Amino acid sequence: MDELVERVREALAAEYPGAPNGRVRDVPDRRAIRWYTTIGLVDRPLGMRGRTALYGPRHLQQLVAIKRWQAEGRSLAQIQADFVWLSPRDLTEASRVPERLLADDVPETTADEAEPRPRFWADTPAKGTGTAVAAGVAPVHGVTLGGGAILLLPHPVSDGDRAEIAAAAAPLLGLLESRGLIDGRTP
Known part of the structure; x- marks a missing residue:
């Protein structure tokens, strides 16, 4: 090590x-x-x-x-x-x-x-492992939005997707910050 x-x-x-x-x-x-x-x-x-x-x-x-x-x-x-x-x-x-x-x-x-x-x-946990698995459960992919907010999606995203998501999320992040739900930092 x-x-x-x-x-x-x-x-x-x-x-x-x-x-x-x-x-x-x-x-x-x-x-x-x-x-x-x-x-x-x-x-x-x-x-x-x-x-x-x-x-x-x-x-x-x-x-x-x-x-x-x-x-x-x-x-x-x-x-x-x-x-x-x-x-x-x-x-x-x-x-x-x-x-x-x-x-x-x-x-x-x-x-x-x-x-x-x-x-x-x-x-997704394998069946029979003792973990309850709901129908349709799939891996998630996170996109950091800023201020500690993370958007979870069912499919991987490209860098282009990330840029467009960030632009579209700006109003939501403004609202969340105004209510004290995120800290306002950018990723």
């Missing part, structure tokens, strides 16, 4: 203004990485070698993207909502990790060794 933290530090060394306030760390520590993994922002380790967790390039990209978005003022809840629709290409673009840092020194694992973590915030 120490190597992962160091690679995050190196990836953020350029083009990173740091956190906008003192509430979040510029570089995640071990505890933060474990928390991000617990809440589903970062994938579980690829596997274990003794007591050492093994991480790969995707973990690095996830952590760097989280830090870059926090530096833009996004909350973890907003980042979680945005991660739902994030494709591998979008993650690469959002993180802007230099290629040299993406060199994977960790051996590939088999599906039996590291199953992907279920996306509990986006996936």
Whole structure:
């Protein structure tokens, strides 16, 4: 994990203004990485070698993207909502990790060794898991509107969709802010 933290530090060394306030760390520590993994922002380790967790390039990209978005003022809840629709290409673009840092020194694992973590915030629970599933339940995709408001949609949206939604939502955000229901910050 120490190597992962160091690679995050190196990836953020350029083009990173740091956190906008003192509430979040510029570089995640071990505890933060474990928390991000617990809440589903970062994938579980690829596997274990003794007591050492093994991480790969995707973990690095996830952590760097989280830090870059926090530096833009996004909350973890907003980042979680945005991660739902994030494709591998979008993650690469959002993180802007230099290629040299993406060199994977960790051996590939088999599906039996590291199953992907279920996306509990986006996936419909399987029948028979003890969770009641209403008819028509589907994954949702979040669009941050500003002031802490998030619009949930049943389908992924493009950047063009996001711009048009933001323009159309302006009157609603004004109303919500006037009633003290949001804090008025922009995303």
